[in-house]
Amino acid sequence: MILDLLDVYRKNAVGDSLVTENYQLREGLYFRLYGYHKNPDILHIEKRGSYSGELWEFIRTADFYSQLVDMNKSVDPKKQIHSNNIYSIAFKAALLTEGANAEENFKVSVIRYYQALYSAQTNDAKLVSNYQFTSPDDQIVTHNQEYVVSLIPYLKKQISKCKISSNVYIKLYFVADIAEYIQESKRYLIPKIFNRNEYNVDIAGKLYGLSNCNMGMNAKKPYLEHKTTAFRVPFRLTIDDALEAKNMLTWLDSQQDAEGKPLVERYLPIHTGNEFSSIKFNSQPRNVHYLHLERGKQPVIDEYDFLPGMISELVPPLELENFLMLDNSSPETVHRLVDLESIVDDWLFNKNLIRNYFSQAPRPNNWFSSSQVNLLIRYKEALRNYFRKGDKQGFVSCIDRLSRSMLKEMLLTESYKRVEHTKIALGLNLRLSLLKYCNIKEKNGMGDRLRSLAEGLKDKLSVCKTDENIVCENDQEFYYYAGQIVRYLVSVSQAQNRTYAIIDQVTDARDVDRFKQEIVKLHKKYSYLLSLESDRYNRILAAVMAYDGVTDEITGFDLFLAGVASKNMI
Numbered sequence: 001m002i003l004d005l006l007d008v009y010r011k012n013a014v015g016d017s018l019v020t021e022n023y024q025l026r027e028g029l030y031f032r033l034y035g036y037h038k039n040p041d042i043l044h045i046e047k048r049g050s051y052s053g054e055l056w057e058f059i060r061t062a063d064f065y066s067q068l069v070d071m072n073k074s075v076d077p078k079k080q081i082h083s084n085n086i087y088s089i090a091f092k093a094a095l096l097t098e099g100a101n102a103e104e105n106f107k108v109s110v111i112r113y114y115q116a117l118y119s120a121q122t123n124d125a126k127l128v129s130n131y132q133f134t135s136p137d138d139q140i141v142t143h144n145q146e147y148v149v150s151l152i153p154y155l156k157k158q159i160s161k162c163k164i165s166s167n168v169y170i171k172l173y174f175v176a177d178i179a180e181y182i183q184e185s186k187r188y189l190i191p192k193i194f195n196r197n198e199y200n201v202d203i204a205g206k207l208y209g210l211s212n213c214n215m216g217m218n219a220k221k222p223y224l225e226h227k228t229t230a231f232r233v234p235f236r237l238t239i240d241d242a243l244e245a246k247n248m249l250t251w252l253d254s255q256q257d258a259e260g261k262p263l264v265e266r267y268l269p270i271h272t273g274n275e276f277s278s279i280k281f282n283s284q285p286r287n288v289h290y291l292h293l294e295r296g297k298q299p300v301i302d303e304y305d306f307l308p309g310m311i312s313e314l315v316p317p318l319e320l321e322n323f324l325m326l327d328n329s330s331p332e333t334v335h336r337l338v339d340l341e342s343i344v345d346d347w348l349f350n351k352n353l354i355r356n357y358f359s360q361a362p363r364p365n366n367w368f369s370s371s372q373v374n375l376l377i378r379y380k381e382a383l384r385n386y387f388r389k390g391d392k393q394g395f396v397s398c399i400d401r402l403s404r405s406m407l408k409e410m411l412l413t414e415s416y417k418r419v420e421h422t423k424i425a426l427g428l429n430l431r432l433s434l435l436k437y438c439n440i441k442e443k444n445g446m447g448d449r450l451r452s453l454a455e456g457l458k459d460k461l462s463v464c465k466t467d468e469n470i471v472c473e474n475d476q477e478f479y480y481y482a483g484q485i486v487r488y489l490v491s492v493s494q495a496q497n498r499t500y501a502i503i504d505q506v507t508d509a510r511d512v513d514r515f516k517q518e519i520v521k522l523h524k525k526y527s528y529l530l531s532l533e534s535d536r537y538n539r540i541l542a543a544v545m546a547y548d549g550v551t552d553e554i555t556g557f558d559l560f561l562a563g564v565a566s567k568n569m570i
Contacts, residue, residue, distance in 0.1 A: 001304045002211060002237070002245050005289060008270060009248045016064075016182075019251040023064045025051070028169035029093075029162055030059045031155075035147060035174075040154075044162050048260060062088060062173040065185040069212055069246070070298050073192045075116050080109040085184030086117050086136050087174040089148055093159050094166035096152065103156075107149050114145040124191035127207075133187050144174055186243075193242040199233050208236040213245040214301050252291075253299035264358075265292045265388070267310070285309035290389055292358060302358075310390050312336055323432045323447035324566040325454060326420050341387035347427040348406045352376060357384050371409045375402060396438045403431040407561060408507055419487065425565040432558070443558070450562050453480045461536055461569055470539045472547035475512070479556045481544050482506075482515055483563015488537055488570040489522045492529045503564075507557070512549055515560075519544065536570045 012018065025045045032041040032055060041055050066088035068074055075084055083090040089110065096106045118141050151172075159170065194200060194209030201208050210233045237245065255263040267288040288310050292303040318334040320343070334340050345353040349372070356362040356376060364370045379402045382394030410424050419425060432447035453476060460470045472478045486503050506518040523530075523541070530537065 001301065002214060003235075003241075004306070005248060005268070005291075006241060006244055008268060008289070009244065009251075013244075013247070016247060019247040019254070020061055020064050022251055022254045023060055024254045024256070025056070025060050025063060026169070028171055029159065029164050030063070031158075031170075031172045032059060033147065033151075033172055033174045035143070036150075040151075040172075042158060059171075059173055061178055062181055063171060064250070065178070065181040066090065066171075066173070067250075069189065069192045075188065076109065076113045077116060078109065078112065080105075081113040082169075083113075083171070084188035085181065086114065086141050086144055087176045087181060087184060089113070089172040091170055092166065093164045093168050093170050096156060096170070097159060098166055103152050106152060110145060110148050114141050117141065127191040127197070128187055130207075131186065131190060133183060136184075136187075148172060189243060189246070190239060193239060193246065195233075199236070201236065206238055208238055209242065211235070211237045211242050211245055213242070213249050249299045249301070252293055252301075253295065262295060263293075264295060266290075267307075270306075285311045294358075305389055307389055312338065314340060318433060318437050320430065320433045321436075321447060323429055323450050324420065324425055324562060325451070326425055326429070326566070328421060329426060329429060337387055337390070341383075343430060344383070344387075347423050347430050348403060349376065350423065353380065353383065356380065357388075369409060369413055372406065375405055375409070378402075396440075399431075399434050399438060400440050400443065403427070403434065404557060407431060408557070411507070411561065411564065412503075419565045420567050422565075424561075428558070428561055428565050446558055449476060450480070450559065450566075453477060453559065453562075454566060457481065457484070457540075457569060461539070470543040472543045472549070475549045475556065476559055478512060478544060478547045478549060479515075479559035480563040481540050482519060483560040483565075484568060484570060485519060485537070485541055485544060485563075486522065486560075487564040487568050489519075489526050491568070492526050507560070512547065516545055534570070540570065 009018075027047050028045050030043040030045060032043075034040065043051070043055055043059055045051065066083045066085055068082055068084055071079055071082070074082065076082075080095055081089060081091050091106070091109070095109065096102055099105065118136055118138065155170065164170070191197065193212060195212045196210060199210040252266075253262075255266065257263055267290055270287040270289060287306075287308050290303075290305045290307050290310075291301050294300045294302040314335055314337060318340060320332050320334055322329045322331050334343065341354065345351055350367045352362070352365075352368045352372070353376065357380060362373050362376055364373050379398050382398045385391040386395035407424060407427050410422075410427065411419075414422060414424060429447075432450065435443045436445065436447055438444075456477070457470075457480070472481060486506055490503065503518075503522070506515065506522070509515040509518055519541075
């Protein structure tokens, strides 16, 4: 994966310019230091702020070249100072503002940091020696150390003035040529860029090591080591590859959308042109890298895929039909995957799907039950693979079970009297449209059959003679009529906290006889509220109770739910 992405990165990056031009400064208080002869320049970076100018450009570049690989590879043995070279000092405000001995502790930390920079470890010095860097200038080291210590009262005053909280960074950057920052950054990075130097090997005079980007092998992760092969690590990179991989991940971590929010999921085009940026799809197929970034102290690509011929369009488009003939819905044609994803998220998951794609432990809430959370956990990967990667197979295989279970759970927690005005009715229209679109065997024409059932019942009820019997002619009519009856019985309930949970036993019925038994129970429960002159109710109830057919498990639930969720004719 890293090598595949690097191949594209190299074709578009010129030096470090691609990453430095997109690098984002994080919240904090930044200072440009001139030494004793001039007061510092101050730049306060706040969340959602917009910044530009010469000072911002200098600090942004200096900050990029002063980053640690990770906190386990800090220059400061005590990990109080979080920068990497003699021209920069980065620390949390708490180091200087909290505790009775804060000033003394800060002074000790600064001295310890500069001593560590000046006297590198033996193994580090050996690696760096191949690059023929000159040793740090001891006069600059001494001057910078003493000057930073002298700034303690000034820094505390500015921290208080800008109301900086204890966990926000304070960063100091001395005026120096950016080339000096680059050299000192490499002095730090070269011995630290690999995961562990004990895995390094020399091949034909070139050093290879285990990448620290997206890879971790330490005492806490012994299972990552290859125990039964001649090589202990999954892969190795050269130092140049490892440095570019770090830049590439930094670039990925700095990408933002139009609203300034971090882009954690993106597509990178695969071609030879001068484009290495997140893209949005159009109707033309494109070969892309798909990746998801887990943001933290260090960015990690926790999901990657190569998608050949990825396309954003639904081919053919989905016809979202109004099978239930709802007043608040109309047929529409859905052309794009992202639009279908939004509809599924809203109507079936109450907007809990997309935001939980990468959540390890989704939680129930007032609008999303524990049972719905379990369905989300079970099916979200298949849905994400379809909507974000175009892999339709898993989606087709699960949409029947998923939508059925989700709609049932939604119904049992619904308290709104007019179900046809809820997402249950919209969700059933969506389910029937998807069953037809995905050509689910024996269910793809269910929505069209529903229309004829509704029209047929309407015609039967419109007969002038009220003494003329209505007859269920098949299983499909039975289930639809049963849904109409159950919906009506729930509507007459006078319970203070009325929900459709009272029909749980009906929805679990597996045959005609059991359906009728549960309907009889509901009828008895609410018989005192029923009018003997309710002609439509009595005629449909008689038809349902007189029917003696063979259970059609394939269509039973859907037609029953359609009877509940569509406009009630009683």
